[in-house]
Amino acid sequence: MISFNNKIVFITGGSRGIGAACVKLFHQTGATVVFSYKENKSAADALVNSFSANKPFSIQIDFNSEIDIIDKVKFILNEFGRIDILVNNAGIWKYGEADKMSLQDWNETIQINLTSTFLVTKEIIPSMKRNGFGRIINISSTAGQRGEAYYSHYAASKGGIISYTKSLASELGKFNITTNCVAPGWVDTEMASSVFADEAYKEEERKAIPVQRIATAEDIAGPVLFLASDLARHINGEILNVNGGSILCG
Numbered sequence: 556m557i558s559f560n561n562k563i564v565f566i567t568g569g570s571r572g573i574g575a576a577c578v579k580l581f582h583q584t585g586a587t588v589v590f591s592y593k594e595n596k597s598a599a600d601a602l603v604n605s606f607s608a609n610k611p612f613s614i615q616i617d618f619n620s621e622i623d624i625i626d627k628v629k630f631i632l633n634e635f636g637r638i639d640i641l642v643n644n645a646g647i648w649k650y651g652e653a654d655k656m657s658l659q660d661w662n663e664t665i666q667i668n669l670t671s672t673f674l675v676t677k678e679i680i681p682s683m684k685r686n687g688f689g690r691i692i693n694i695s696s697t698a699g700q701r702g703e704a705y706y707s708h709y710a711a712s713k714g715g716i717i718s719y720t721k722s723l724a725s726e727l728g729k730f731n732i733t734t735n736c737v738a739p740g741w742v743d744t745e746m747a748s749s750v751f752a753d754e755a756y757k758e759e760e761r762k763a764i765p766v767q768r769i770a771t772a773e774d775i776a777g778p779v780l781f782l783a784s785d786l787a788r789h790i791n792g793e794i795l796n797v798n799g800g801s802i803l804c805g
């Protein structure tokens with residue numbers, strides 16, 4: 556039922572984890588997929604070469620650089636003509652105690668998680684307006700809804716994404732551009748590997764989730780695909796929680 560034939564999809568942070576799962580799923584449904592990666596070209600190349608046809612296109616972007624973001628997004632638009640679906644997924648998650656965190660640490664997380672989302676989206680919106688179509692899906696987190704001790708900078712950035720999503724939804728809806736957000740809880744990806752190295756802690760967290768399992772990257776990619784599809788054409792400004800019922804909030 557869901558088909559993205561003739562659609563151009565751009566996924567930030569697409570070489571691993573949730574981003575890579577999104578790349579695979581959109582590709583399976585016929586989309587032309589472009590994804591960014593930070594610095595691990597070998598991982599990006601491996602993902603591209605895992606497909607036999609209609610291979611995704613990878614591009615390195617430094618999300619700490621406004622100039623690089625603007626230049627690379629313009630390149631994609633020139634190369635592919637448009638971007639129909641944008642998935643803002645790139646992000647970092649670093650430990651930081653509130654009274655010990657440096658301004659540099661704070662700014663790095665805000666820049667990569669929130670400001671880069673703004674910059675990428677800003678560059679793509681005019682093309683979506685001209686085409687009279689767009690789907691924007693931002694990846695937030697349960698941390699952006701309830702906060703998270705020792706990760707206040709991360710929680711602030713993800714809370715900002717939620718408010719940014721709702722603002723764009725009300726501003727861009729009249730152009731047939733919907734903006735929605737997926738807010739995962741725990742996801743068993745490389746980003747969480749350091750904390751999940753403690754098997755006892757991982758098991759404790761698994762048991763605390765009502766469905767008794769920790770999400771995979773594919774569990775998050777499915778809802779992203781849904782929000783980009785025509786099945787969700789009347790959903791706008793929604794924060795879709797994908798956490799197995801561990802955090803129940805609207």
